[in-house]
Amino acid sequence: xxxxxxxxxxxxxxxxxxxxxxTIEEFVQSDYKYGFVSDIETETxxxxxxxDVVRLISEKKGEPEFLxxxxxxxxxxxxxxxxPKWPNVEYPEVNFQDIIYYAAPKKKKELASLxxxxxxxxxxxxxxxxxxxxQKRLTGVAVDAVVDSVSVATTFxxxxxxxxxIFCSFSEAVKDHPDLIQKHLGSVVPITDNFxxxxxxxxxxxxxxxxxxxxxxxxMELSTYFRINAANTGQFxxxxxxxxxxxxxxxxxxxxxxxxxxxxxxxxxxxxxAMENAEVKYSxxxxxxxxxxxxxxxxxxxVTKRGICKGANSKISWTQVETGxxxxxxxxxxxxxxxxSIGEFYSVALTNNFQQADTxxxxxxxxxxxxxxxxxxxxxxGRGQNSYRGQVSxxxxxxxxxNFSQCDSLLIGDRCGAHTFPYIDVQNTTxxxxxxxxxxxxxxxxxxxxxxxxxxxxxxxxxxxNGFCKEVFRELPxxxxxxxxxxxxxxxxxxxx
Amino acid sequence: MTTETQNPIEPCLAAHEKFADTADxxxxxxxxxxxxxxHFTELGFPTLKQEEWIFTNVRPIQEHSFLPATKxxxxxxxxxxxxxxxxxxxxxxxxxxxxxxxxSKFADVPEGAIVTNLASALETxxxxxxxxxxxxxxxxxxxxSALNTAFIQDGxxxxxxxxxxxxxxxxxxxxxxxxxxxTATLRNLVVAEPTSSCxxxxxxxxxxxxxxxxxxxxxxxxxxxxNVEHCKFQDQNEESFHIATIxxxxxxxxxxxxxxxxxxxxxxxxxINLVMNGEGIECTLNGLYIVGGKQVVDHHTLADHxxxxxxxxxxxxGVLGDRSRGVFNGKIFVREDAQKTDAKQSxxxxxxxxxxxxxxxxxxxIFADDVKCTHGATVGQLNSEAVFYCRSRGIDEASARRxxxxxxxxxxxxxxSIEPVRERLEELLWDRLEELIEQ
Numbered sequence: 001x002x003x004x005x006x007x008x009x010x011x012x013x014x015x016x017x018x019x020x021x022x023t024i025e026e027f028v029q030s031d032y033k034y035g036f037v038s039d040i041e042t043e044t045x046x047x048x049x050x051x052d053v054v055r056l057i058s059e060k061k062g063e064p065e066f067l068x069x070x071x072x073x074x075x076x077x078x079x080x081x082x083x084p085k086w087p088n089v090e091y092p093e094v095n096f097q098d099i100i101y102y103a104a105p106k107k108k109k110e111l112a113s114l115x116x117x118x119x120x121x122x123x124x125x126x127x128x129x130x131x132x133x134x135q136k137r138l139t140g141v142a143v144d145a146v147v148d149s150v151s152v153a154t155t156f157x158x159x160x161x162x163x164x165x166i167f168c169s170f171s172e173a174v175k176d177h178p179d180l181i182q183k184h185l186g187s188v189v190p191i192t193d194n195f196x197x198x199x200x201x202x203x204x205x206x207x208x209x210x211x212x213x214x215x216x217x218x219x220m221e222l223s224t225y226f227r228i229n230a231a232n233t234g235q236f237x238x239x240x241x242x243x244x245x246x247x248x249x250x251x252x253x254x255x256x257x258x259x260x261x262x263x264x265x266x267x268x269x270x271x272x273x274a275m276e277n278a279e280v281k282y283s284x285x286x287x288x289x290x291x292x293x294x295x296x297x298x299x300x301x302x303v304t305k306r307g308i309c310k311g312a313n314s315k316i317s318w319t320q321v322e323t324g325x326x327x328x329x330x331x332x333x334x335x336x337x338x339x340x341s342i343g344e345f346y347s348v349a350l351t352n353n354f355q356q357a358d359t360x361x362x363x364x365x366x367x368x369x370x371x372x373x374x375x376x377x378x379x380x381x382g383r384g385q386n387s388y389r390g391q392v393s394x395x396x397x398x399x400x401x402x403n404f405s406q407c408d409s410l411l412i413g414d415r416c417g418a419h420t421f422p423y424i425d426v427q428n429t430t431x432x433x434x435x436x437x438x439x440x441x442x443x444x445x446x447x448x449x450x451x452x453x454x455x456x457x458x459x460x461x462x463x464x465x466n467g468f469c470k471e472v473f474r475e476l477p478x479x480x481x482x483x484x485x486x487x488x489x490x491x492x493x494x495x496x497x
Numbered sequence: 498m499t500t501e502t503q504n505p506i507e508p509c510l511a512a513h514e515k516f517a518d519t520a521d522x523x524x525x526x527x528x529x530x531x532x533x534x535x536h537f538t539e540l541g542f543p544t545l546k547q548e549e550w551i552f553t554n555v556r557p558i559q560e561h562s563f564l565p566a567t568k569x570x571x572x573x574x575x576x577x578x579x580x581x582x583x584x585x586x587x588x589x590x591x592x593x594x595x596x597x598x599x600x601s602k603f604a605d606v607p608e609g610a611i612v613t614n615l616a617s618a619l620e621t622x623x624x625x626x627x628x629x630x631x632x633x634x635x636x637x638x639x640x641x642s643a644l645n646t647a648f649i650q651d652g653x654x655x656x657x658x659x660x661x662x663x664x665x666x667x668x669x670x671x672x673x674x675x676x677x678x679x680t681a682t683l684r685n686l687v688v689a690e691p692t693s694s695c696x697x698x699x700x701x702x703x704x705x706x707x708x709x710x711x712x713x714x715x716x717x718x719x720x721x722x723x724n725v726e727h728c729k730f731q732d733q734n735e736e737s738f739h740i741a742t743i744x745x746x747x748x749x750x751x752x753x754x755x756x757x758x759x760x761x762x763x764x765x766x767x768x769i770n771l772v773m774n775g776e777g778i779e780c781t782l783n784g785l786y787i788v789g790g791k792q793v794v795d796h797h798t799l800a801d802h803x804x805x806x807x808x809x810x811x812x813x814x815g816v817l818g819d820r821s822r823g824v825f826n827g828k829i830f831v832r833e834d835a836q837k838t839d840a841k842q843s844x845x846x847x848x849x850x851x852x853x854x855x856x857x858x859x860x861x862x863i864f865a866d867d868v869k870c871t872h873g874a875t876v877g878q879l880n881s882e883a884v885f886y887c888r889s890r891g892i893d894e895a896s897a898r899r900x901x902x903x904x905x906x907x908x909x910x911x912x913x914s915i916e917p918v919r920e921r922l923e924e925l926l927w928d929r930l931e932e933l934i935e936q
Contacts, residue, residue, distance in 0.1 A: 086548065396851065411866035415833065424857040424874055429848045432877035439863050439870040 044103040049096055051075060054202050057102050061171050061205070064178055067185075074191035074201030081195045087358040088387040088419055089327050091263070091300065099234040099265060101203045156220065165249075166211040167222055170238055173209035180211060184242050188271040188308045188335070196267040197304040200236045204269070207237035212247035212278070221477050223252040226268075234265040241271070243278035245311065250281040250477055263291075263326060268303045276311025276338065281319070283476050284332075285484050288324035293382075295354025298326025305332035309341030309367075317344040318361065319475045321484040326355060331389065333362035336370035336398075343372040346472040350488065351384025351416070360390035360421075365401035365431070375471050376407040380416035387419040394431035401431045409439040410468055462488075505559045506541050506640075510534065512564045513647050520650065522619055525627055533636050533646030540640040549639065552824040552856040553766060553795045558738045563680040563710035568595075574674050574704030576600050580730070580921055581700055586665030587612045592672050593709075594681030595651050604665060609658040612667055615684055618654035625656060629688050633716045634744035638768070641740045645682055645714045652684035652713075657693035657723075666696040666728075666915050671713070673733060675705030685715040687725065691748075694724040696915055701741075703734040703761070713741040719751040721775065726754045728913060730922070732761040735790055742768040749775030756913050758922060759786040759794050760929055770799040773807045773835075782811040785909040787926060789818035789933045799828045800842075802835040805865075811842040814909050816902060818933035820852035829870060831863040838865065842872040847879060847905060849933060879905075902930055 045056055054075050058068040083094070160167050166177060174181050191201040208224045226237065243249055253270075266288060274280050282305075291298025301324075307316035318332035334343030345361040363372035378386040388407045409418035420437050442464050450460035466473070466485060473481050513534045517527065542559055543550040576590055589612070590600035596614040606612050611622065618626050636646040653669045673681060687697060701711060711733065719725045731739055739762040747753055759765050771780055786794040800809040815823040825844045846855045859872040879901045887897035906926050913919045 409861075409863065411863065411868075414836070414866045415864075416866070417862065417864040419863065420859070420861040420872070422857075422859060422874070424855065424876060426846075426848060426855045426876040427851075427853075429851050429853070429878060431848075433875065434877075435857075435859065435872075435874040437859070437861060437872050439861060439868060441866040441868075 044100050047098055047100045049101055053101055057203060057205060063174055066182055067174060071202050074198050077192055078198035078202055081198055083195055087329050089329060089356040089358050091327055094265060101234060102205050163216050164213040165218055168209055170207040170209050184240055184273055188306050189269050189304050194304060196302045197269050200267050200269045204236045204238040207239045210241045212243045212249045214244040215246045218249040221250050221252055225254050237268050239270040241280055242273045243280050245275045246277040248279045253284045263298055263300055265300050270305040272307030272316055274309050274314035274316050277313045279315040281317045284320040286322045286324050290324050290355050291326040293353045301325035301328045303330035305330060308335040309338050312338040313340045314338050315342040319346045322349040322357060328357040328359055331360050331362055335364045337366045339367040340369045341367055345374045346475045347376045348469045348472045349386055350379045351386045353382045356385045358387040358389055360388045362391045363403060365394045365398035368399040370398055371402045374405040377469050377472055378409040378418055380418050381412040383415050385417045389421040391423040392433055393425040394428050396427045398428050399430050403433045405435040407437045411441045508564060523623060529631055530647050530649060533643050536637040536643035537640055537647055540643055542640045553793060561708055574672050576672060579702050581668055584668050584917055586667060588668040589614060589653055590670045593674055593676055593678045594683055606663055607661040610661045611656040613654050615652045615654045629686055629718060633718060633746040634714050634742060641712055642714055642742055645712050648682040649684045655687045657689045657695055659690045660692045662694045666698050669699045671701045673703050673705060673709040675707045680710045683713040687717040689719050689723040689725050691721040691723055696726045698728045698918060700730040702732050706734060708736040710738045715743045717745040719747050719753050721749045722751055724752040726914060728756040728918060731759045731765055735763055737762045739765040745771045747771060747773050747778050750777040753780040755782050757784040764793045766795040768797045772801045773803055776804050776806045778807040780809045783909050783912045784813035785906055786815045786823060787929050788821040790821060792821045795824035797826045800840060802831045802838045805836045808839040813844045814905060815846040816906060817853035818849040822854045824856045826858040828860045831865050831868050833864045835865050836867040838868040840870045844874045846876045899934055
């Protein structure tokens, strides 16, 4: 447990504190870098949701019968559901009839190569720092870029195909590998799972699909980049990752959106299936537009992510860095069904200004000797509200299951909040569950120490916060770790507790 | 069954109508009871869908027809065999929810202090009762607390004026019998004015075998620099149901300690809520539950740090055997401006059999930045290294486990400062643990 030291306030320190307050002010005002809008022609359907819209989306994508049926089933179920109210977040009611459920960058014809991608779009991705250019092999990351719910480009496909790896947009997968889709779609997150998962199942427009065949170790990081561009649209994408026996894949996900005054909805579903001895590592750096400093605008990020360790000795590891979105509400979960399977969850969630986050994980231990680790770091600043909500459930037959949870919160400023809601449910005597949580602020003495070593207060805070998040950052792949550190650095510019 | 369609709250409403007509008490009390029944009508009984009740199903309580008894029962149980009966000091015995004068004894108290039952206090000190009754506990917290308010009739009333100290522990003994009534509604009120001090033992026990329903609310007001130690012991028979709330309103620089020992009842729910309304408060919450069979024991605690510079320390231990279920939900709230708060919470449970379940939810909600808050929860078995150490010293495995389980429970018992109570509890828990381990 990290110790917290409290010093008596001395005159010098109150100077120091006022300086701290100024820097907090600065922090609160730091800007969102990705807020531009690209002028790309889009094709949209009228706002609103009914069976016809679902049919229209399905038709536009030329989907097989089974998928349309599946969507309609989800839609009918969704109509019977009510919006969940239990998360510790507050927002005005979403009018689901005001949302545009399908918006795609207009394509004139099928793209034969990347050169034909709309130059405006490529410029967008260049601005975001994502290279769609296959020549830049140095980065060594295969990217699937999704703009306004539609996949626009996927890189490195040929190379991956040689090993039998399928990495493409969801719509292509539906056309080329319908059997795989039919087998796995909804097997981890059924359409009835929750309100937003049902909505996503009815209207999802695209996403990524990834299939790693038996015994293959994916030679490069796979990555999806999500971008909301059009106004008033909701982004509903669906990611499905299937790792066959003995395979390995590391998957990255990043996201940004323009600055707009109205709130936009993002309701995605991610499903992961890991067979015997397979390992999937899923990393997210979420940087949707968080709204301005008065809490206006921003993305509602309501996401369902779940993986199932189906086979013995399989492993699923979630790592997330959540710095964006007006509201983040997601619980990447693991169902540990196979014996000896492992689930991991590493998370850094930062809320600033009026951002709210209710995030955490669920670890369901079903198989024998299953193990799970949860490390969650919440940072609240400004008027941000940060909640950790997690469930560890050890079922009757989960002999020798083991869980370790640690959730630490760091508070910067005195108008923010940190909350912890862990649920522990143990039904087996051999199960061992440990939960530990602490809340602290950036210690004045810690900053003082770094100051007297010649570091600026700002650098000191960055250093302390990075140290606080270290356990999570080291789980991220290299490229992402750098991006995540930079992101936190930008968001924390000048902040002192 | 065709009776399914009947709303389970209806018998209670009907009973209340009858009760309201005949019940004694001043006008404000009738109003209070009416508020209670109105809240109850709105709330009904809790269901599994309510966040506060998701782990504890109260359906079995509704399956019995428990109606609040309005008249004292005629039976006089033998209380001398019950726990703590040998303690000196005042002893108030409530049989099926009403004070039994024959069984109670009143020791001398300092001038101005009052130790009596609520029904008498309403006659002798109505203004004091009016000033404090139902001012601290919410009547709309749950259907049960609303129901309790609706049927307020008797309970303990303890009042300490400024600076008065009662050294001997005040014993409140609640006995349920197999008499004509099967429900007790109890409302206790403890008011400790500045710098006063007292120790209160609430113990709930059964003299009968039948199912019995206890619905108790204890309101405790601790004023500036006062000191109150409250010990609640619940060991009713395994057919019984027990729902209790302790609401403590704490003022500047006071000291409050609560112990909750729960071993009995089929379903036992304890809500312990502390509101820290002043600076420099020290409070401690200890809890121990040892259950087997199909028992369910549920503790919900809330430490509400509304003001800066307060400390709260919470330790709960549980031992579960057979097919029992233990629930722990501990909340710590640190309000904006409640800086320099030091809040600790730890919940540990040992599961002896595969059928037993633990649901723990240690919850922190923090709105201030200069605070020290930690919570920890563990569920599991005995430390295998500790068992190994004992074995290396020549103690066989069964004995080692027994020894360590006793030590685990003992950690909570030894925090009770009232020595005779501690000794009696140690004996009792030793037997209970033996029974559980034998199974």
